[in-house]
Amino acid sequence: MLLLAALLSLFSSHANASSQLTEQQINHLRMSLYKKVEAITQIPWYVLAACDQYERNVRKIKNDIPKQKGVIGIYIPPDKWAGTANPNLNDQNPVSIQLFGGIGMDGNGDGKAQMDHDEDVLYSFAHFLSKYGNDIENLKIGLWSYYHRDKTVGIILGHMKLFKHFGHLQLNEHAFPLPVRTDYSYRDTWGDARGWGGRRIHEGTDIFAHYGVPVRSTCYGIVEMKGWNRYGGWRIGIRDIQNTYHYFAHLNGFAKDIHVGQIVKPGQIIGSVGSSGYGPPGTSGKFPPHLHYGMYKDNGKTEWSFDPYPHLKLWERLEWQKEKK
Structure with missing residues (x-):
């Protein structure tokens, strides 16, 4: 006191x-x-x-x-x-x-x-x-x-x-969406042009990896959405306590028992890398396997996308530092 x-x-x-x-x-x-x-x-x-x-x-x-x-x-x-x-x-x-x-x-x-x-x-x-x-x-x-x-x-x-x-307020920890010791590559692709389904911009970062590489939650959060989208294929959306929506798309499949409303933690496996999307449910193989990762911010009136690349680089670096200890 x-x-x-x-x-x-x-x-x-x-x-x-x-x-x-x-x-x-x-x-x-x-x-x-x-x-x-x-x-x-x-x-x-x-x-x-x-x-x-x-x-x-x-x-x-x-x-x-x-x-x-x-x-x-x-x-x-x-x-x-x-x-x-x-x-x-x-x-x-x-x-x-x-x-x-x-x-x-x-x-x-x-x-x-x-x-x-x-x-x-x-x-x-x-x-x-x-x-x-x-x-x-x-x-x-x-x-x-x-x-x-x-x-x-x-x-x-x-x-x-x-x-x-x-039971506490310290829920700001983050994780890189793929295990850092797996084979993957990515660059800043936010804002690049996309043509399938109509001209649009790329609202995220593509992380290329092999089929089946585990995809992990990047935050403490709630699963807000899970299912199929003709653009993103099998995808999951997670909301964290910063009002940020984390979007994982083109998955090969979902982790067992993952469901809407579920609480997840940083590093928890939620699915795996795939190439689903660009068509009706089940469409796959129209592009190389990769994870599309996006971030969206809510300001109390609307929601917009922002570049996740700087966050990915930070989380990746922090995880490598932990690995070296």
Whole structure:
């Protein structure tokens, strides 16, 4: 408790205190706040962690909302915080905020409802959800009422599942998609032209390898999609806690018992290299065997592809370093 108090004091006294703390210390602060608010509102800590994780990811890539200052990333817009009819959108009085229908509340007992204070924000958000209930079905309703976007709710539910399963917040590890001691080759092919099925660009990196080489999950995540696509053949999509969607295509087959909704870990085998695709289900052999690996980012409104090559090179290098130890 003394360590927690010291960390909270450091963070509250410096705007950029996060740069002075390790990731482990910051996650310790976050977990302490989640558990404290859980005890008051009965909203499970992993629900709060999932929403906070989702919004931190969004705030990193969006320019139309303020950048995060504290350890909590949940952003409540001023009109939602103070109430749309409130003439003072910077109102910190819990009584007048409630009078105008705002959701801002005093979470730390100082008599103020401050929308830039971690405890106030987390408590206010949890209290909003608690009005719908704390079981999963009612939480889905509460999340949709807050975000008004099915995909956002789906991503948060995935984050919830991961945090609940592993019981901690350190889920940022990654792995190269093929075993580094196998025979493979790749270069940066993102943006190259593709012609089959209509003119388009290549949204990923092709990693050429022999048939049957194991394909591994690159992250902690949830299997969002599995099946056939006429372009990608047999393919799997996995969502991680950074709101990033990892796409594995042209597989020869899937690992046994892999299914939609499954939790996976970095390095876990999910399938094998093949040459499936470019036609109806079962089409194969129209190109050399390889893994098409793509990455897509969700920003709360839309999703777009980005070049996975730099990430692949980093993960490959880190794995070789582990191999040499």
